[in-house]
Amino acid sequence: MTYECDGYTVHKHPPRAVVFPSCTQEVAAVVKYLHDQNIPFIPRGAGTGLSGGAVPLGGEVIISLVKMKRLLHVDYENRLAVVEPGFVNLKLTNSVAGKGYYYAPDPSSQYACTIGGNVGENAGGAHCLKYGVTTNHVLGLEVVLANGEIVEIGGVPDAPGYDLMGLITGSEGTLGIVTRITVRILKNPEGKKTVLAYFDSVEEASQAVSDIVAAGIIPAALEMMDKTAIEGVEAGTYPIGHPKEAEAVLLIEVDGIAAGIDDQIAKIVSVCQGRKVSAVKVAATEEERARWWANRKTAFPAMGSISPDYLVQDGVIPRSRLPEVLEKIRQISERSGLRIANVFHAGDGNLHPLILFDSRIPGETERAVRVGSEVLKVCADAGGSITGEHGVGIEKKEEMRYIFTDDELDAQLQIRSVFNPRNLLNPDKIFPKPGRCTEMRTAPVKTC
Structure with missing residues (x-):
């Protein structure tokens, strides 16, 4: 029953079986057997995914990669590490911290999510504004294809030819099963400072976000929470005393050469003051900075303190459209009668509206799902996307039509x-079923 769903709990279906390989060869052997028997299967990491990508809709076999959790190699001279897919994200930073290095992608679930799962979803995190998402840090992959064949992709810097690593990263387990990952590790920055800024309106906070970037500052992270989200985190595990009257809070971090940090902080404070900030403060100690980040990174589970259930969305919009889109989300909340807490990576426009509901009330789960789709339509209409880092899975299959034509989906x-001619590998994910664009492709594809 543990494997009937992932972090997207709206749909639950038990798998036919769960298999626990401990090495690449075992993965390949299992896949070859399932392929030969025409049995569909799904790779799975820690199950922290939020779009239902690991849900076995048709009783597929789950290939759990949690036993493949070794750090295989670290090369500090060339700034890379090699891990198995079940290696937990935060453990990589902890493993290299003693030498002054870290792994940049930092999703909020980094204490539990695996790097293999991060590759599948192309996970981001709070610091992706400056450092990019998972695909920007993957140097090489070992992949088991749908027929059990093992292939090596990448590993050579700036290699000519098609970017197959970019294709596999973010493919949500539909093109192959990643069994070894070579990633980039970074040297710790010389300096780092973090700011908290409180605003009396979401609009002023949103404008401050654009003003900071327009001032020529690219923070390492630029996060925002609205009043409902603040209520949630203050009721959660790591309250830090956010003022109850605040309508929005920005969490801003800059890092880099130590000599320039104070100047950047001064500019950020000045920008916030120009947007009627009600209070602004700089973390005085590393301990205080860590508490601020713990408060933000536990925002999703903290919503359980103020609502029986919640549904996390993951839209992307142009940064300049923040005030307009947040107002439309507020209107959707008011019209639907469901509270929506906004917690998001404001710097790159990656929104995470959390739709609060009670599944015990008949019809309320379905209403929350409809509200989520409506929010994504607003993001798409603003020139954005239906996902920034959580993937499509089963949750957003139909919403793919918001941003792609039939011909684009067909391609x-x-x-x-x-890669997956029989659609045995994580079937019925990502793409909508109805219409010409979703016909099963079993005929060989001609090449030139």
Whole structure:
């Protein structure tokens, strides 16, 4: 029953079986057997995914990679590490911290999520504004294809040819099973400072976000929470005393050469003051900075303190459209009667509206799902996307039509058919079923 869903709990279906390989060869052997028997299967990491990508809708076999959790190699001279897919994200930073290095992608679930799962979803995190998402830090992959064949992708810097690593990263387990990952590690920055800024309106906070970037400052992280989100985190595990009257809070971090940090902080404070900030403060100690980040990074589970259930969305919009889109989300909340807490990576426009509901009330789960779709339509209409880092899975399959035409979806399905011709590998994910664009592709694809 543990494997009937992932972090997206709206749909639950038991798998036919769960298999625990401990090495690449075992993964390949299992896949080859399932392929030969025409049995569909799904790779799975820690199950922290939020779009239902690991849910076995049709009783597929789950191939759990949690036993493949070794740090295989660290090369400090060339600034890279090699890990198995079940290696937990935060453990990599902890493993290299003693030498003054860290791994940049930092999703909020980094204490539990695995790097293999991060590759599948192309996970981001609070610091992706400056450092990019998972695909920007993957140097090489070992992949088991849908027929059990083992292939090596990447590993050579700036290699010519198609970017197959970019194709696999973010493919949500539909093109292959990643069994070894070579990632980039970074040297710790010389200096780092963090600011908390409180505002009396969401609009002023949103404008401050654009003003900071327009001032030529690219923070390492630029996060925002609205009043409902603040209520949640203050009721959660790591309250830090956010003022109850605040309508929005920005958490801003800059890092880099120590000599320039204070100047950047002074500019950020000045920008916030120009947007009617009600209070602004700089973390005085590393301990205080860590508490601020713990408060932010536990925002999702903290919503359980103020609501029986919640549904996390993951839209992306142009940064300049923040005030307009947040107002439309507020209107959706008011119209639907469901509270929506906004917690998001404001610097790069990656929104995470949390729709609060009670599944014990008949019809309320379905209403929350409809509200989520409506929010994503607003993001798409603003020139954005339906996902920034959580993936499509089963949650957003139909919403793919908000941003892609039938022909564009058809082209993506043809790519999938090259790697996964029988659609045995994580079937019924990402792409909508109805319509011409979702026909099963079983015929060989001609090449030129």
